Amino acid sequence: MNRTRKGFTLIELLIVVVIIGILAAIAIPKFAETKEKAYITAMKSDLKNMVSGAEAFYSDNNTYAGFPTPTGSSGVTLTFTPAGATGWSAHAIHGATAVTCDIGVGTGPIPTGAAEGEPKCQ
Template sequence: MRPSRSRQGFTLIELLIVVVIIGILAALAIPKFQSTKGKAYAAALKSDLKNVASMQEDYFYYNETYAANVGALSFSSTNGVTINIAEADGRGWSATSTHPAAFPLTCAVYYGQAAPLGGATAEGVVHCQ
């Protein structure tokens, strides 16, 4: 008579069930994660434009005109965010911000008598599209 052997480990069916459950959970979580990343990029774009607006007002106080480029403001944007000042003079300024991972999202703002950009319809309000 043979002594009974104790079986250790998992069966193939048990392992397949675990893999399927993990796959289902991943399929639910990944789109949610992508949406969250998109919202974070949009927040960075808006935040950088608001910071540029604050620095533009400081620049105007000392120079009686707005800075025509971000370099004149000594502004350091969030990683990957590109700020482009489209128009700037003593009457107002306008700018856009983009991020390569957030493409095609672009945010814009204008102040004073500068031409509105990218769907911005209210002065000083950052608009993204």
């Protein structure tokens, strides 16, 4: 009588589980890094959108004073600080990262290493 066994041995299954574990250990940190980049990009985008809104406000009113702080993207908190009638600065934070972004326009303080109207994150 000839019996043929079908299926996987315990060793074969363990090898597959170990390989899947190694692949997961490589992929999870990359995913976390990608999420943080997305948060930073959202903060930069919100600050750039704030520049457009503030310039439109200035065009209508000849001052930045009174410009309402816009609502940021999901998880992003924006702070707008007028620096007299001809300048302003802003700060953006996201609850899921320790990185913060700043921007300055006109007479507002411009972050070190950034051009006017360019977000700088650190």
